[in-house]
Amino acid sequence: MTEHIATLHSGAPFELLDCGVISGVTYHHLLQAGLEVDYTGIDIGEAAIADCRERHPEARWRQMSVTDLAFSDNSFDVVNCRHLLECLPYYETAVREMFRVARRTVVICMFQVREPEALLRRETANGYIWFNRYAPGPFEALLHSLSESVEIVDVPFDHRPNRVYFCTKRSA
Numbered sequence: 001m002t003e004h005i006a007t008l009h010s011g012a013p014f015e016l017l018d019c020g021v022i023s024g025v026t027y028h029h030l031l032q033a034g035l036e037v038d039y040t041g042i043d044i045g046e047a048a049i050a051d052c053r054e055r056h057p058e059a060r061w062r063q064m065s066v067t068d069l070a071f072s073d074n075s076f077d078v079v080n081c082r083h084l085l086e087c088l089p090y091y092e093t094a095v096r097e098m099f100r101v102a103r104r105t106v107v108i109c110m111f112q113v114r115e116p117e118a119l120l121r122r123e124t125a126n127g128y129i130w131f132n133r134y135a136p137g138p139f140e141a142l143l144h145s146l147s148e149s150v151e152i153v154d155v156p157f158d159h160r161p162n163r164v165y166f167c168t169k170r171s172a
């Protein structure tokens with residue numbers, strides 16, 4: 001993901017929204033690549049945001065849901081979402097929100113895009129989490145409906161494949 005973004009924005013500053021920051025790993029990789037990024041990271045988890053603020057106080061960190069982004073239309077050059085959609089009870093609203101706030105590029109990385117589709121809700125000590133597997137057909141159809149182009153790259157990682165979608169937003 002970082003390499004692809006670097007080819008698009010090499011030597012030029014750009015604004016990136018990172019949805020689902022985990023521990024700020026994407027921001028860390030962007031800095032290591034030497035990219036001039038005006039970075040905003042969001043996560044629904046208060047602890048994740050607090051941890052990221054402590055590690056990287058120079059970036060912007062906001063607690064919010066990807067299904068209700070508190071940003072204006074076309075606010076970011078790039079919107080990135082890594083391993084978040086599988087944790088939602090549905091992906092459509094989140095995907096539409098990411099495209100709404102993107103000026104040109106939406107990057108989505110998922111490890112649970114394959115047949116058969118399975119919507120799984122797992123109970124935890126703190127309530128429940130979703131761990132969904134989405135069928136590629138409907139998911140990719142949504143991306144194509146919002147994009148001028150969609151490049152799909154399968155990246156092996158650890159014990160499961162990652163599928164990365166590089167989407168160029170459809171012009172208004």
